[in-house]
Amino acid sequence: MISKAIIKDIQNLGLKKVRDEQGLFVAEGVKWMEELVRFAPERIRCIYALAPWIEANRSALKSIAVVEVDEILLARLSQLQTPNQAIAVVHQFLHEPQPVESGLTLILDTIQDPGNLGTLIRTADWFGVTQIICSPDSVDAYNPKVVQASMGSLVRVPVSQTSLFEWLHAQSEVPKWAAVLAGKNYSEIKPNGVGVLMMGNESKGLSKELLDMATDHVTIPRRGGAESLNVAVATGILLSSLCR
């Protein structure tokens, strides 16, 4: 059994203020548990799970705190409409922005939709992006909807927040590709495996001060009528090209 106070503490991790104070977040579902147990067991504070899941994973859970809960309690702890067997309280990863020495860095200016940020993290993970750096006014990477949409990729891709202007200013020698609606065709980029891809806010794009710091303004040519692409879709297209 877990006390009402603990239930309340876990529910309160839905609030950014509480997450920031405590340096914790909540991850849910079987897929996330697999990623945590495999890649970051030391970050797990506690897993709350149904008996069959605990039984099936007993050998992998040796040094991890696990509390058995029933479906009613799991539903109370969960932020999902359909809770999926297990939920974990996890220590945040606390990454710092790193200078670009190799690989691709993705910088995100004022991404506001949590589903988009989660999908961006998952997409960056697929393409082996070295780090993601978000502007300070972006949605919190530990927001439950970001965590869910990242499908566990938050375990692998370092995500940090800082002033993008200052960070970019310090990276003088690398290509910086800014995604815009009217630049040169992205397929003309000749990537050499190192650089910074800069993506902007869902409706406003990149701020002018960041655009001015780019070495290239790149565009995915439009063939039809949509005014824009979803930011995660556009990022996937550009990363796939930069990784060819």
Next chain:
Amino acid sequence: MISKAIIKDIQNLGLKKVRDEQGLFVAEGVKWMEELVRFAPERIRCIYALAPWIEANRSALKSIAVVEVDEILLARLSQLQTPNQAIAVVHQFLHEPQPVESGLTLILDTIQDPGNLGTLIRTADWFGVTQIICSPDSVDAYNPKVVQASMGSLVRVPVSQTSLFEWLHAQSEVPKWAAVLAGKNYSEIKPNGVGVLMMGNESKGLSKELLDMATDHVTIPRRGGAESLNVAVATGILLSSLCR
């Protein structure tokens, strides 16, 4: 003023059963209104909007039924947390699947997340896809979350539902590229502007019977750790390559 019965009728269009019976759907927000007024004014049954929006758009609204509402009433009609000035009741587009004669057709097997389907429609619109054909068990294209995520592209891209197996069977002469996790590198495709891109369910991928009908199994190479890409991101990457 509009009656309680009309308010209830509009709210009920949130339900698929009611949408199907009446052949109507609800579109919301300034961007959607622009698309409707410009590209499909004959489909609009009625726009409900705030006075400033009506005033600003008066010249474009000549032959369209428009009812002025206040913010309280707009909030009651809206399915959004932050209603955006106007909402329209619209006749569904009633497209039928067409044979492939030119351009790209996107077929979608059992897409279940409405945000994904909306983003797929928007992405298909950007790349000038000729039509989207969904399996009968896909999420309804007129689901409010699909409509919202499509950002108005539902006006331009014909979306229909049918048995994909039967439809594919009738398209004998065109390339059919099936997205899979272990196929040939998509960058090896030599597109000639005509063909069918086949995308599968978010967790299960394409069904075996559809995979067997493909001419090519194609894959976006993975560089990092994510188990899969979001279906809309993957579709964007493949369409961008097919449109080069």
